[in-house]
Amino acid sequence: MTGPEQLAVVGAGLGAGILTSTVGVASLLSFPVLIALGIPPVVANASNTLGLLPGALSGAFGYRRELREVPRRQVVVVVLVCAVGAIGGAALLLALPSRVFASAAPWLILFTCLTVGVQPWISRWLRSHSQHPHDLRRSMTPATIAGTALTGVYGGYFGAGAGVMMMAVLGLGLDLELRVVNGLKTLALLAANLVAGTIFLFIADLNLPAAALLATGSVIGGYLGAHIGRRLPATYLRTLIVLAGLTAATLMLF
Template sequence: MSGPEQLAVIAAGLGAGILTSTVGVASLLSFPVLIALGIPPVVANVSNTIGLLPGALSGSFGYRRELREVPRPVTIAVVAICAIGSIGGVVLLLALPPGVFAAVAPWLILFTCLIVGAQPRISRWLRARSDHPHALRTSMSPATYFFTALTGVYGGYFGAGAGVMMMAVLGLGLDLELRVVNGLKTLSLLAANVVAGSIFVVIAEVDWTAAALLAAGSIVGGYLGAHLGRRIPGGLLRTLIVLAGITAAILMLT
């Protein structure tokens, strides 16, 4: 890998780290860069997952104040479910043809963009139909458990747009501020990627140069992204998440 190529990977890691902690489409920036350098798709996917781990870690640290606002049982449940779900994603990645999820993923992302955009209205409608319409939902429903696990599986398999999906699931299932949901999303995907990355290290081929360069950029980007995500107004952040998700889906379809 030449000097300019190494700089490109570091820059991709920096940008992906920022996206990890904000709009949640990090892999749509970093993964194509690895492919453009001639790294085989599965190796690029594995190396990308490992390389972005420091970004998710620094992003979660940057959101530590927001994470304190989440009920501890919810945090434990979301992290554990995503981590377990990612194991299924790793199995799918190594067992299925590369194009299986690629055909479905753009439509999943578009659907979750719709949920993110409509989440305030849907949440108000759900509260109005509940037995306690004025009570905030601070515990997870069975549906929220299920879709959190499904997002963990997707994160372990490929992950592009997984942040958008997790924002939709958590934002719809819990009455939390968007900045708090963003912090919980970042932490949950960190858990999924830690498990997936640990398995990849043992049984899959990794391009360690690419992974290390991504890590160098993403650890800075993740922390910067957390500070940006905290300061962006909720409505604007929601709009940016939807636009990023739509862009990701279009890029995957073309």
């Protein structure tokens, strides 16, 4: 890579790190940059997953105050379920043609965008029809666990829009503030990327220079993104998440 190309990859990592900790569409920025450099799609995807790991790590560290507000058992369940799902996603990436998931991904993202947008109304409806409407939902239901696992699969396979999906699953299944959901989402996707990245490191073809450049930018961007996500009002953050998800789905469709 030339000097300007290296700077472009670092810049993509910086922007992707910010997106990881805020709206959750990091790969929408970084993956196309790797493709534009002529890196084959599967190699670019695996290298992208590895390169964005430091951004997810610094983002999760930036949200450490929010994560303390979530019961430890719940955090462990979310992380483990997402990580197990990512094993299946990484296996799918290495075994299946990339077009298989790519055809379904935009529609999954559009559905989760809708869910994120209407989540406050759905949550109120669920509470109004609950036997204990004033109790906060703090335990993982089977539906929430299944949604978390499927998001982990998608995150291990491709990941563009996985953050939007995870926000929808956790926001709908648990009564937590949006900033806390954002922190839990960042930690869960860190687990998914860590598992998938480890598998790719030993099995997949990688462009390690590109992954290292992405990592350099993403570690800074992830921490900055956590501070941005914490300060954004919930309505603005929800709007940005929906807009980012719609953009990702539109670009993937067309």
